[in-house]
Amino acid sequence: MLRRLRKVFFTVLILFALAHLSVQGQKATLSFDSIPPAPHTWEGVDYSGNRWVKNLSKPYELEEGLAGRHLFISPSHGRYFNGEIWRWQRPVMFCTTEDLLTQSFVFPFLIPMLENAGAIVYSPRERDPQYNDAVVDNDQPGRNGLYQEVSGSHTWATAATQGFLYPMTTFNDLAQPMRMGTARIIRTTRSQRDRATAIWQPSIPQRGQYAVYVTYPQVENAVSDANYTVHHAGGETTFRVNQRIGAGTWLYLGTFLFNAGITERGRVTLHNGSRHKGVIVADAVRFGGGMGTTQRSVPQVSYTPDSIRILNYPAGTTSGLLRQLEGARYYAQWAGLPDTLYNADGGMHDYNDDIRARAHLLNFLSGGSAFVPDTIGRGVPFELSFALHTDAGYNRTGTPYGTLAIATPMGDHGETTFRTGTGRVASIDFAHTMLHQVTDDLTRAFGVNWPIRELRKGNYGESRSPLVPSIILELLAHQNYTDMKFAHDPNFKFTVSRAIYKAILRHVCSMHGRDVPPIQPLPVKQFSARLVKGKNQVRLSWQPAIDPLEPTAAPSDYIVYTRTADSDFDNGRLTGGKNHLTLTLTPGLHYIFKVAALNEGGESFASQPLSAYCAEGHASGRSGEVLIVNAFNRLSGPARVETDNRIGFDLDEDLGVPYHYTTAFSGRQTNFSPAGMGKEGPNGLGFGGTEWVGQLIRGNQFNGIETHATAISAQRTDLSISSMSSEAFEQSSTSEIDPYHLIDYVAGLERNAPHNLLPYKAFSPKIRKLLTTYHEHGGHLLVSGSFVGSDMTRPEEREFLNRVLGVRCEGTLRTQDVDALFGLRLSMPFYNRPNSEHFACTQADVLSPVGNAFSAFAYGRGGYSAGVAVPGNGARSVTMGVPFECINNPEIQSAAMTALLDFLLP
Numbered sequence: 001m002l003r004r005l006r007k008v009f010f011t012v013l014i015l016f017a018l019a020h021l022s023v024q025g026q027k028a029t030l031s032f033d034s035i036p037p038a039p040h041t042w043e044g045v046d047y048s049g050n051r052w053v054k055n056l057s058k059p060y061e062l063e064e065g066l067a068g069r070h071l072f073i074s075p076s077h078g079r080y081f082n083g084e085i086w087r088w089q090r091p092v093m094f095c096t097t098e099d100l101l102t103q104s105f106v107f108p109f110l111i112p113m114l115e116n117a118g119a120i121v122y123s124p125r126e127r128d129p130q131y132n133d134a135v136v137d138n139d140q141p142g143r144n145g146l147y148q149e150v151s152g153s154h155t156w157a158t159a160a161t162q163g164f165l166y167p168m169t170t171f172n173d174l175a176q177p178m179r180m181g182t183a184r185i186i187r188t189t190r191s192q193r194d195r196a197t198a199i200w201q202p203s204i205p206q207r208g209q210y211a212v213y214v215t216y217p218q219v220e221n222a223v224s225d226a227n228y229t230v231h232h233a234g235g236e237t238t239f240r241v242n243q244r245i246g247a248g249t250w251l252y253l254g255t256f257l258f259n260a261g262i263t264e265r266g267r268v269t270l271h272n273g274s275r276h277k278g279v280i281v282a283d284a285v286r287f288g289g290g291m292g293t294t295q296r297s298v299p300q301v302s303y304t305p306d307s308i309r310i311l312n313y314p315a316g317t318t319s320g321l322l323r324q325l326e327g328a329r330y331y332a333q334w335a336g337l338p339d340t341l342y343n344a345d346g347g348m349h350d351y352n353d354d355i356r357a358r359a360h361l362l363n364f365l366s367g368g369s370a371f372v373p374d375t376i377g378r379g380v381p382f383e384l385s386f387a388l389h390t391d392a393g394y395n396r397t398g399t400p401y402g403t404l405a406i407a408t409p410m411g412d413h414g415e416t417t418f419r420t421g422t423g424r425v426a427s428i429d430f431a432h433t434m435l436h437q438v439t440d441d442l443t444r445a446f447g448v449n450w451p452i453r454e455l456r457k458g459n460y461g462e463s464r465s466p467l468v469p470s471i472i473l474e475l476l477a478h479q480n481y482t483d484m485k486f487a488h489d490p491n492f493k494f495t496v497s498r499a500i501y502k503a504i505l506r507h508v509c510s511m512h513g514r515d516v517p518p519i520q521p522l523p524v525k526q527f528s529a530r531l532v533k534g535k536n537q538v539r540l541s542w543q544p545a546i547d548p549l550e551p552t553a554a555p556s557d558y559i560v561y562t563r564t565a566d567s568d569f570d571n572g573r574l575t576g577g578k579n580h581l582t583l584t585l586t587p588g589l590h591y592i593f594k595v596a597a598l599n600e601g602g603e604s605f606a607s608q609p610l611s612a613y614c615a616e617g618h619a620s621g622r623s624g625e626v627l628i629v630n631a632f633n634r635l636s637g638p639a640r641v642e643t644d645n646r647i648g649f650d651l652d653e654d655l656g657v658p659y660h661y662t663t664a665f666s667g668r669q670t671n672f673s674p675a676g677m678g679k680e681g682p683n684g685l686g687f688g689g690t691e692w693v694g695q696l697i698r699g700n701q702f703n704g705i706e707t708h709a710t711a712i713s714a715q716r717t718d719l720s721i722s723s724m725s726s727e728a729f730e731q732s733s734t735s736e737i738d739p740y741h742l743i744d745y746v747a748g749l750e751r752n753a754p755h756n757l758l759p760y761k762a763f764s765p766k767i768r769k770l771l772t773t774y775h776e777h778g779g780h781l782l783v784s785g786s787f788v789g790s791d792m793t794r795p796e797e798r799e800f801l802n803r804v805l806g807v808r809c810e811g812t813l814r815t816q817d818v819d820a821l822f823g824l825r826l827s828m829p830f831y832n833r834p835n836s837e838h839f840a841c842t843q844a845d846v847l848s849p850v851g852n853a854f855s856a857f858a859y860g861r862g863g864y865s866a867g868v869a870v871p872g873n874g875a876r877s878v879t880m881g882v883p884f885e886c887i888n889n890p891e892i893q894s895a896a897m898t899a900l901l902d903f904l905l906p
Helices: 002-019 103-116 328-334 350-366 426-446 481-487 490-511 704-715 726-730 765-776 795-805 890-904
Strands: 053-055 070-074 120-122 134-136 145-150 184-187 197-202 208-214 226-232 235-241 251-258 267-271 279-282 285-287 300-303 308-312 382-389 403-406 452-456 470-474 525-531 537-543 557-564 580-584 590-599 610-613 624-630 639-642 647-650 719-725 742-748 780-785 807-814 821-823 826-828 843-849 854-859 865-870 877-880
Touching: 053 251, 070 103, 070 350, 103 120, 103 382, 103 490, 134 145, 134 197, 197 285, 208 267, 226 251, 235 251, 267 279, 328 350, 350 382, 382 490, 403 426, 426 452, 426 470, 426 490, 481 490, 481 647, 525 610, 525 726, 537 590, 557 580, 590 704, 610 704, 624 704, 624 726, 704 719, 704 742, 704 890, 719 726, 726 765, 742 765, 765 780, 765 795, 780 795, 780 890, 795 807, 795 877, 821 865, 826 890, 843 854, 877 890
Parallel strands: 070 120, 070 382, 382 470, 403 452, 624 719, 624 742, 742 780, 780 877, 843 865
Antiparallel strands: 053 235, 134 285, 145 197, 184 279, 197 267, 208 251, 208 285, 226 235, 226 267, 300 308, 403 470, 525 537, 525 719, 537 580, 557 590, 590 610, 610 719, 639 647, 807 843, 821 826, 821 854, 854 865, 865 877
């Protein structure tokens, strides 16, 4: 009986959906052939108020391009409840699914690029991959931390409107967290001495990076300059929030390092100071993305000839995954979208509701803004919507399937203009710009003919329903093996995301009749942090990177960010256009620096971090000095399987090296048959398993130098530390490196693997030459890395291993069954499986001694040789087959460094 009732109900819902044009898909009754002419641009329409949020602590302010532009960016699908189980919306193929793959482009790459260009970006999916969260709210002031109020000349009162309330555990489909609680309100003051303050002090479950979000309800007379300050491990960062817009949802401020527990440097404050008369509103603050909390089940319904009524929602299940991996429908509920908009099917068809929720959330938040006038909403001036997808098809020719762009020049009701009078054909212009920018950049960057499939005027809800120009980009085919060889590689993700950012920039400038500013620079190169002889100072230097695709992407200034070992980076300082900076250091403190390039178009991604440490006797010349070189630059996709009868990816052989982290892998590939490409199996499992679903896997965080420097400075306070990238080291002269008592060479997982999209080498020819000369002059070497032997295959490379390091490579083994690295009278456990804390050494070289060298390490008790040491009165060296930074016990890591330094620098 229940099955029959459900069938009737689903039939009614499908008919309803088709009638209202709200399901993504084709509808034959819409014709695009006779669209009347209308302006293709905003024709002078613009937003002139305070932006939704602005970081006031940045050392610069952008004025052109995307500065102050509000953008809605969606990474397509996510986990959803299909009425029986939670599952993906797209099939599992080639170790991933579109639901996981698209967010691995959008969150680590695209959104930061847009924000670095000055944009305010909102996504209908959670951006933070942090497993933990802490929500601090006035309604439950002692839950997850502390909420406190301090009054001044004005006192806090309860607002006459609904606010946020965090349900005690999970919540069902009817819960509306943004309308279940209260909020606090206070009149503004111009006085700085008599301000009132609200304080949110979370109990952080575990030290780490947490996104910080604020929410506030819609009230009359709210001001546009509410000042929130985030107190974090790196200091204080202040944001101006326009509380006249964007009420009743989560507003992202930034991501910061917080220490565990309740700490003074772990809180958010809001005072009532303002330039305007009005009120400030305080509601909840959220720290971290957390796990999904929406509980889903099939509702119990009552049917009559005239209606369908929801009787009850039985207890159900959550997705069990990071909130980031769930579909937009669930985030929309969490983020304040009314239930009639995320739950149009009465809880019976989450798939359709997920597609609708993306556009509904955009329209709800942007209603009443300059770009969506004469509607009711939250007034956020979103002016475009971009959705990234990868569901494009497959071929068997061994070539990329290519890119498709979709735009809809008619709205839900056949309208051909937006509410400003701008023609919906502007979406076609946007799609054209995007399609050519992406395919041109990919073709030029990777030397491959990346085809344009088509610019489709399709009738899809995600491109039709938004009330601003909107497109869907089917970037590639996740069903097509050749496309996936690129899609898994972080270098490809960066290049694609940069192309999308450039297309969005060009579209926005075109819509407003403005010139396109310079493209934001690429990250700097040849970064070094060298101590100044005879002074407690460090000289930082670097070189700009030339972008062969964009001549305008040249930096005009640089930002240097600084932190100490136990803190987070500060807000940065400008260098006045100089590519070097000399700073005074406090002896005994371990400093870490990174640099970003800047121009009128925005800020680049930051450089790798470098360390500097002045020992107490450095200025007087009484300390030795170590140079740490970071040679672990590799970013890569997984190992490939390419034979006549097998294609795919082997994660056990090598999962590759993600950029910082990835959640894109679903599990190991199980079907390698070329004939099965593109076919979906039971429950969406066409090409693989799901054992890695929801797991955050760490990759290259470029922090090896910091780990080594921390261990050295903790054990040998008589040693000072300089550091540099391998690029900078290659440019060094022999006379510059000879004075160092020890060179610590951090090779990590560096190797020129056949599945790398870009070349990497454990020891380049220039580096081999420098290290050889340094060794001949009596210099000491510490080398660690998984492939320092096997990556050296040419005769001259093997000669370098033998003569300089005393090493012969006997092959490579998988380390999953190795319980620890033995040596230095220590048992050293190490990261040998993919995990959320650190990159893993899943393979390592067997390194045997040559000449007077001896085996110093073993894989397990009595196992193969894992490294060698070369004794002597002259040059000494130690080479480890496991990266030193992979030792996963801090105390053992510290003891290991002590023993290494005692041998190398007796």
